[in-house]
Amino acid sequence: MSEGLNFSKNDAAEEETPLLQVRDLEVTFKTVGGDVQAVRGVSFELYQGENLAIVGESGSGKSTTATAILDLLAANGRVSGGSALFDGKDLTKLSRKEMEHIRGREIGYVPQDPMSNLNPVWNIGFQVRETIEANSELRGRAAKARTVEVLKEAGLPDPAGRLRQYPNQFSGGMRQRVLIGIGMSARPKLLVADEPTSALDVTVQRRILDHIGTLTSEYGTSVMFITHDLGLAAERAERLVVMYKGQVVEYGSSQEILANPQHPYTQRLVAAAPSLASRRIQNDVAGKSSPTESAEVKQVSLDKLAKPHVVKGEPLIKVQNVTKVYEISQGGFKKTKFKAVDDVSFEIRKGSTMAIVGESGSGKSTIAKLFLKLEDITSGTMTFDGEDVGSLPKNKLLAFRRRVQPVFQDPYGTLDPMASIGSSIAEPLLTHKIGTPKSRRKTVAELLDQVSLPAATAARYPNELSGGQRQRIAIARALALKPDVLVLDEAVSALDVLVQAQVLNLLSDLQAELDLTYLFITHDLGVVRMVADDVTVMRQGEVVEAATVDEVFENPKEQYTRDLLEAIPGANFEFGKSA
Missing domain, CATH: 3.40.50.300 (P-loop containing nucleotide triphosphate hydrolases)
Structure with missing residues (x-):
């Protein structure tokens, strides 16, 4: 060693x-x-x-x-x-046969990418039940009962009602819970849990x-x-x-x-570490770097994030009384209505960062999809720079998409597995007819450098990269068009803390230089504390609390918000106290 x-x-x-x-x-x-x-x-x-x-x-x-x-x-x-x-x-x-007998029965495994590890054409109940039958003697009603029990143990609401649903009907967090349930279903001696x-x-x-x-x-x-x-x-x-x-x-x-x-x-x-960084920001009224920082960590320093972000802009995005209702199939011709977003309103000022936080299934990612016009609003309005997003004509959609770029929480699902990384990053430039082949190659190299990846990565493919590296590629691609707004849906959740700090520094630099506006969807309250100006807390499709970050973190008014803050892993642990 x-x-x-x-x-x-x-x-x-x-x-x-x-x-x-x-x-x-x-x-x-x-x-x-x-x-x-x-x-x-x-x-x-x-x-x-x-x-x-x-x-x-x-x-x-x-x-x-x-x-x-x-x-x-x-x-x-x-x-x-x-x-x-x-x-x-x-x-x-x-041998392979001996290993297959141990894997699942004696060693459970929870992989890190839920969408790649759940079959999109099979319902959730079938996939969980298949694993249970492969690793136990349970069959028929007993296997079905155990399937419901596994989903309940994994924390899924209404587990019996979820059996007929498919992975695309679940949020990212809910899909991850299904994988955790599958990994623990046989009560193994060892559980290997990858993120x-x-x-x-x-x-x-x-x-x-x-x-x-x-x-x-x-x-x-x-x-x-x-x-x-x-x-x-x-x-x-x-x-x-x-x-x-x-x-x-x-x-x-x-x-x-x-x-x-x-x-x-x-x-x-x-x-x-975000929890340590958030405390440094909270305690640093002078805007100077934390005494615990050193030249050794300069390349990932969160110093600039400790400085107060002065927001002077007028509202660029207005969300007013927005509701989204889905029709969920219950088998045959029977359908039931599910209200994912319920009468939600907030504003985002130009040049600021609005964070939306809440449990999986709270509706926070649905808000992002509605604003990106990937889903239709059931009722209410969303306006961007004075224009109603919901009623944008087709001839204005391309211009809108150039100004508003997404970074989703599932990087593998948003990258073409058959296209090289360089081609994926250059795709927005090609779509919008920006630059020449030579200038686009130069831009790709610059973007890779910005997200701390070598230029040689351009020749590689998504399956050759780690989950964190793929997320950095997704961010690089979103930055290619130099948009006005970035919609970041769990954009740093797959990143280790060093790269996360680099990306947050990058986002902060870009916001200061280009007057960018961010809609930040996240479950990581440490990140919220570091980068957001305002925060909207959602639960079951509704807004629970909305205020500035300082107000919500220092004086939360609702018990649900207090529960979120108290549940941060290691929140009370003193990292590096002796360093």
């Missing part, structure tokens, strides 16, 4: 045999340019009933380590060294994590979290593995490491 590793073991656990023992694991991918070693000499242990978190930036090897253990590597990847002993068996040496709560709001996140905690205590289930959420790691994991460029740089007690990080990379992670 690398020098400077910080090891800390639970003395009681030393007498036990680890449930999972990874030793000197190496993973190699075959590429056109030769072999690439993505994981190098990774070692750690996980005991029965224990939680372990693996953290690191996108591309650090944390998800590759998990998929290697589960024998789910891409076709060009292989375990090229080391071992992974699970309950006495070396997973890297098992299991990245798409969830904090209250649902807490319920899911509490349920995983129940499994740990009642059934002795061990959990391996792959996450970029340091708050989750501090609050829910006994042990922490910090990975950087395919190697472990720090390993031991999660709270000890996050309170007193030793490796420079871990120190940078802790300094960029």
Whole structure:
């Protein structure tokens, strides 16, 4: 292992045999340019009933380590060294049939991209039931009853009524909950959860994590979290593995490491953590950088975000009494009406950032779709720069879409898997007939640099990138047309904290330089505290509370808002207190 590793073991656990023992694991991918070693000499242990978190930036090897253990590597990847002993068996040496028997029954898996891992042509009930029948002896009514129970355990409202619905009828967070339910359905010995709560709001996140905690205590289930959420790691994991460029740089007690990080990379992670950053902003009335910041983290410094954002603009966007009603099929010709947005009103001033927060299914993403004219408004009005968005004629739609650009929460679903990254980023320029092929290539390189990706990424394809890297591509593409408004739907939820800080700095720079207006849909209240001027809190399609960010965070008037603030993972943990 690398020098400077910080090891800390639970003395009681030393007498036990680890449930999972990874030793000197190496993973190699075959590429056109030769072999690439993505994981190098990774070692750690996980005991029965224990939680372990693996953290690191996108591309650090944390998800590759998990998929290697589960024998789910891409076709060009292989375990090229080391071992992974699970309950006495070396997973890297098992046959495909032996591994398929263990996977699902003894090791549950929650992948990080819900839309890519749920079949769009099968209803949710069928997909959950199929997994239950594959990993248990349950059939018929018993399997159906267990299917409803799994969805209920995962925190889905009206689980029985959701069985006939399809993935596209679920919000991103609800789809993620389905995957969590599938992963936990067989009550496995080990649950590998790759960014299991990245798409969830904090209250649902807490319920899911509490349920995983129940499994740990009642059934002795061990959990391996792959996450970029340091708050989750501090609050829910006994042990922490910090990975950087395919190697472990720090390993031991999660709270000890996050309170007193030793490796420079871990120190940078802790300094960029949103919860820590939000406290620095809150306590920094002089507009100077936090005393805890150093030259080491200058490249991801949130200093400029600590300065008060002066908003002088008139309302650019007005939402007045907007309602959206969907008709949901109940089988056959029977349909029921569902009110996703109920009489919502707010205004966004030019040059400001409005954040909309709330639980999954609260209607916040539906508001974004309505404004982007991806869905039709049932009643009410939305105006942009004095024009009614709902009644825009076709000849004005292209100009509207040039001025208003989206960044959705599911980057893989918005990128053409058959198109190169360079082509995807250049597509808006081509559609709007901007520039020459040469100038467009130059613009693509500049945009990749802005989102901290090398120019060579232009020749790669979406399936070759991590989830965080794909999200950065989506942001780069949205910036290509230099729009007036960005609609950011969970735009930084898939990013590790270092890249998240870089992207938020970038968004702040662009807003200051170009007078951009942002509609920011998010469940991450730490991000809201850092970047938004105003916030609208939604629940079940209605506005619960709306005010400036300072008013909502410092003096929330509604109990629901207070619940959201109290549910932030690791909210009370002092990151880097000894650093």
